[in-house]
Every structure is written in structure tokens, then in C-alpha cells.
Amino acid sequence: MKKIIMAISSSLLLGGIATAQKIAFEEYTLDNGLHVILHQDNSAPVVITSVMYHVGSKDEDPNKTGFAHFFEHLLFEGTANIKRGEWFKIVTSNGGINNANTSDDRTYYYEVFPSNNLELALWMESERLMHPVINQIGVDTQKEVIKEEKNSRYDNQPYGRIIEAVKKNLFVNHPYRWTTIGSTEHLNSAKLEDFKAFNEKFYVPNNAVLVVAGDFEKNQAKEWIQNYFGPIKKGKEIVREKFVEKPITETIKATHIDPNIQIPMLATAYRTPSMKTRDARALDFISSYLSDGKSSKLYKKIVDEKKKALQIGAVAFNQEDYGMYILYGLPMTNFTTNDLLTEIDEEITKIQTDLISERDYQKILNQFENQYVNENSNVEGIAENLARYYLLHGDIELINQDIEIYRSITREEIREAANKYLKPNQRLILDYIPTPAKNEN
Template identity: 60%
Template sequence: MKKCTCILAALVLCFGFAANAQKVEFEEFNLDNGLHVILHQDKTAPVVTVGVMYDVGGKDLGGSPEAPRTGFAHFFEHLLFEGTKNIDRGEWFTIVSSNGGSNNANTSLDRTYYYEVFPSNNLELGLWMESERMLHPVIDQVGVDTQNEVVKEEKRLRYDNSPYGQFLFAVSDNVFQKHPYKNKNIGEMQDLDDSTLEEFQNYFKKWYGPNNATLVVAGDINTKDAKALVKKYFKDIPKGNVPTRDFATEEPITETIDATYYDPNIQIPAIIAAYRTPGFKERDSYVLNMVSAYLSDGKSSKLYKKLVDEQKMALQAGAINVAQQDYSIYALLGLPLGDTSLDTLLAEMDEEIVKMQNELISENDYQKLQNKFENRFVNSNSSIQGIASSLATYYTLYDDVNLINSEIEIYRSITRQEIQDVVKKYLNPNQRVELKYLPKETTEN
């Protein structure tokens, strides 16, 4: 009986995978004002997601060349919920919730995404609200002052008073010398305090036009009707200027950079080895995603098993590829246990990197990696909201919407030899920042 149950479970898993991995169908078109529109019909549930992704993120500074300001894109993530010409201040969330919906927004260093999830009979409402946000938001001093306090509180809660809340900022500040990835996505509060209302209004005019946006409508829709509604609410929005970027190119890191950061919110120090690696569209970045999964995805991963389980030298140990559009950051991170020094912990993590440089990973480990990425691929397309976000992301940042279906083929094509070659190419001591992340009262380790 147990054997039959296991076989049945395996069959269910197999057929479930096949069902969930079905191709995501979509339709694309452009409006005359430059707005790119992606429609995805899925009638499995009576819900619809309306999302708008703007090609603007924390790397895009506000102010002027003479007085650049950080944090503007993230600030607008909040500011554009303040209200519009036809939506009173403070009413945005009330309208959404009273119509059975939910909404949110998020900002990275590369893009900003706003979305609503509604019962499908409220599709028109979602489109109207996003067109309101794009066409005539109210950007006034009251809203700026209100959201300034909101952002300050977020910064205090999530970063300033959170253990290890500054570690990515500390890494970025040392990995990048010229590129605006050096700056905090949330920005410096002094920059926001010093900014004028005119600077905020100019930032909106520069970055939030339809020609710098992607609209996604996904879910229980009739494609023909949805297309007509999109045109009704968005076609008359004036086209904006075409924003351009001219970021400085970073010189390669050729010698180890030693750095220290003091965090008053921690008691246990950390060691971080961070490398500047290619942007996420590059094939090598995909390989590095697999490297980080091999080293630290789960309790059976190499770093966790060795340093936490077996040698009991670390409370935590891992690796992550922080994938970004222009450059990425690959980081090894360890928190020592007991008397283990930071230098010793780093040496032990380096040992695993050297093994990968000198030997191919086992065929068994390689197959485990392939299974992990197959599973991630299926999960990423398991909800309408997730599909909508992926469609917008792949168009805005990757210039290829069909990656929502084909990206898994990149991972399937990566070989063990390629993994070894990429580790040799990028993960060397002379190509990194070695950051000691210490409790504030600690002066050395």
C-alpha cells in the first residue's frame, strides 16, 4: 500500500508539473503615445491584475547634475498614491478595498511597479485608476511633506533599527565607485529634505510618461474588450520626453578592497565577500544564480552543511547573486559561531569556491540544481499576479517578454563545465570587497 501511495504521489506531482508549466500566452501592442501593453487571458479564477511598470528606479537620481538627489524613484512609489485630479487625497486605498481589491507597489534600483488586483468585473476601475496615476497625479507640497515622513519612518524601521539592515548598502558603497548603484534605493533623507517641489514635479515629467511604461492586464479578461478599455483610458495621455541615461563605467576590481562597517543593532559580526558581476541579461549571471543555489539553497547546500551542520563554525553561511540590470553583486556571507574568527570563516567559504574552480560539481548535484530551477520556474508562473509582474519585467528590463516561457531553457543549457568556468572567471580574492560587518562597539576582530 505504501509503495502504491508513493507511485500515486509521484504521478500527481508529474501531472501537476505539466499542468502548471503550460505556456503563458500573451498579446502585445503599442499605443501611439508609446505605451507598451501586454494582455494575458486566464479564466481559471474571476480575478484580474492591472500593473504598470515604469522604467525608472533608484539608480535614476533626481535634482540636477549640480545637486543630484537620491531616493526619488522610491519616494514616488509612495507619492503617487497621494491622489489625483479625480481621486481625493487619501481615497486611493479606500476605493480599491471597497471594490474587493488589493494593491501595492515596489521599487528596485532598476524599475518601479504599481499594481491592483480586482474581481474581474472591476477591470475598468483598475485601468481608470492607473490612467489617473499616469495622467494627472496631484504632486503638491502637502503630499511631499506627508510622504517624506512616511519614508523616514520606513527607513528607521527597515534599515536604521533593523539588525544587519545596512549590509547591502555597505556592500554597494564599496563595490561601486561611480555607478549610481552605489546609492541606497531608499535614498538619503537629507536629499529628500533638501529637494524642492519643482524638482519632484520635474522628475515625474521626465520618467512617468506612457512611453516609459509597460501596462499589463492579466487574468479573467476578454482580450478584445480589454484592448478597447486600454485605449479608452490611455490613448489620450500625452507622450513624454524620452529619458536617457549616461552612467559611468566601473573599472574592474583587480585588488582586494578591505572595508569595515559598524552596525549598532547587532551583537554578532559578519563577514561578507562581494564581487561585481555582470548584469542579469548576461548568460554568466544565470550561471551565478546556479552557483549561489549550489552553495546555499537549503540545509543540504555546501556552505550550510559544512559550516553550520558539520563544523559548527557558523550560525549562518550562504551566497547570493543580487541580480541587477547594469551590474550585479555576488556575495558570500557568514556569521561566526563561538570563537571562530571572521578571517577563518571566510577562508572556509573560499575553500568551497576553490573546489568549484578545480573540480566539476558532481552529476548528482547538477541534477539537483536543474530540479530546483525547474521548480522555481513553475512557481513563478503559478499565480496571475506573478505572471503579470513577470511579463512587465521581461519586457521592461530584458527586452524579451517570451522569457516568461523560455528562460528555463537557459538554465537547462548550462553545463557543469560552464559553472566551473564562471566561478574561475569572477570569484577570485583579487576581484572582491572583503567587508567586516561589526557591532558598533567592536573595533577589530
């Protein structure tokens, strides 16, 4: 599927140069609250139809986790007018592909079709929203699918529960404290009525944004959108509870035992601000500087030069309410996770004390500019970015302006962000270790 998407995306770049160009779009809202965004690009006969719902794992009941991700699977089961098992057949037989994904903050569905099948895509997405079939056979089937996914990708995968271990120690009040895949036990104990209630609450037009991007005729698209989505009833207003975490003032120390590994892993994690803030963007500079690839400071120093680690890296989670910056490493023989932590702290201290060089700053900025161009170089990327900026950032114009914010971040701001968020007493230090050997008598 990824190869097909890449092929379609590449076709859109033929004959062109990957330079940042302003993304034109039109937006409006239906009477039922569904927000619509149209981006017309007739350079290739491809159209993307996507719907992003403002529901993720953070919207779940603490005793019923995994629902948002579960629905990503469940809503392909069928509708009142699409028989069970027919969804993917319809898509592929009409030359299309489709997929979905879930995060802590949102759930995203999309279809990529030849442009002459836009009406089909709009009808299918309206069916998912208006006429989903949520019955026991579908629920039972997807429970088994989720169970297998959790076993293979997390529970039985070496280091597969590292994010789970970090989240449950880094967050106390916020629903970010559990993983998107959630708890198998919670899904098993849930009743059919629970799933129907979740759908009724969150899968409503006033909690979603529809994006059509690619080769289409606007007036015709608007007519189809009104015909298929207009009759859908507006849902009740969703009242979201705001969860606030107290600042971390003392180092959190935790241990997680993973029976699937032999080499211990260091994980140190910092809670960072919302992705909507300027500070989050300054921290992106730090993340790239320290740990983005083999040319980063940490990799060159700890892996290449001192050979203290088999691997060193980082994962930055930029999210709607809070973010996480997780640094991890696997020590070489004769070195410990504490040795790696010492090396990491030395580099962070340098950023907190001195300005990064102008050369390093420009290198990182170039990386961000290239990433920005690449993300907006095909209609699939544009469609998702339009939805994300509208739904999660509350500012769709950022699709054209976000790179300017990065360009305006100064080296002084980067140093200030390091001092504000990356202090040793404001983090989690997680010992992610193998099952301890039993003592022999």
C-alpha cells in the same frame, strides 16, 4: 495582504497541476509609446492590472537619491479625480488589493480585482499616470513615512545597513552605489519642483509597460485601454547615461560599524554581470549550489558539521546593468569572520577546479525548474514576469524560453564562471562590526 494574494493565487491552481505550460500573450504599442501586454486566463474570476515604469534608484541624481522609492509612496496620495486618502478605500471597497515596489531598475504598481472591475483598475492606473497630484502636503506626509521606514528597517535594525555598506564599496561610478531608499537628507532638502520634474521625466507612457492578466474579454480591454491611456501625452525621450565600472583587480577591504549588533558579520561580495547575460545564469547555479538553504554546501559544512557559524548564507542581486553576489556569516564563539572566509574560499576553489557532480547539477536544475513553474503558476506572477522580461531584458519571449537557457548551461560553463568572477582579488571583504569597546584606563 500577502495572505489574500496567496489565497487568490491558490484558487487559480485548484484542479490543475503545476507544470510548465507556455504562457500565451498579445502585445502592442499605443501611439503615445505605452507598451501593452495582454494575457488571458479565464480559469478564475480575477484580473491583475499592473504598470511597470523603467525608473529606479539608478536613474536618480547622486545628490537627490531616494526619489524613485519616494514616488512609489507619493503616487498613492491621490489624483485630480481621486481625492487624497481615497485610493485604498476605492480599491478595498471594490474587493481588490493593490501594492507597489521599487528596485534599482524599475518601479512596479499593481491591482488585483475581481474581473468585473477591470475598467476601474485601468482608470485608476491611467489617473496615476495622467493626473497625479504632487503638492507640498503629500510630499511632507510621505517624507515622514519614508523617514520612519528607514529608521525601523535600516538604521535601527541589526545588520540593517549591510547592503548599503556593500554597495558603496563595490561600485564607484554606477548609481548602484547607493540604496533604493536613498538619503533622508536628500529628500528633506529637495524642493517641490524637484519632485514634479522627476515625475514629468520618468512617469510617461513611453517609459512604461501595462500588463492585464487574468479573466477578461480582449476586445473590451483594448477599448478601455485606448479610452483611458490613449489620450495621455507622450513624454520626451529619456536619454540614459551608461555607467561602466572598471574591473576589480585587488581585494577591496572595508569596515562598517553597526551600533545595533553584538556579533560581527562577515560579508564578502563579488560584482557580477548583467542579469541578461549567460554568465549571470551560470552564476545562479553557483549561488544555489553554495548557499541556497540548509542543504547547501556552505550551510551543511560550516553550520551543521563544523559548527563554526551561527548562520551562513548569501544574497544574489540580479540587475539590469551589474549584479552582486554577497556571502555572509555570523561566527560562533571562539571562531572569527576570517575562519568563515577560509571555509568559503575552500568551497569556491573546488568549484573553480573540479566540475560539480552530475547529481548536484541535476538537483539545482530541478530547483530552477520548480521556481520557474511556481512563478508562472498564477496570473499575478505571470503579469510581473511579462513586464520584467519586456522592460528590463528587452525580450518578452523569455517568459517561455528562459528555463531553456538554464537547461543548456553546462557544468563546464559553471566552472568557467567561477574562475572568471569569483577570484579573491575581484571582491570586497567587509568587516561589519559592533561599536568597538572603549579602552578603560
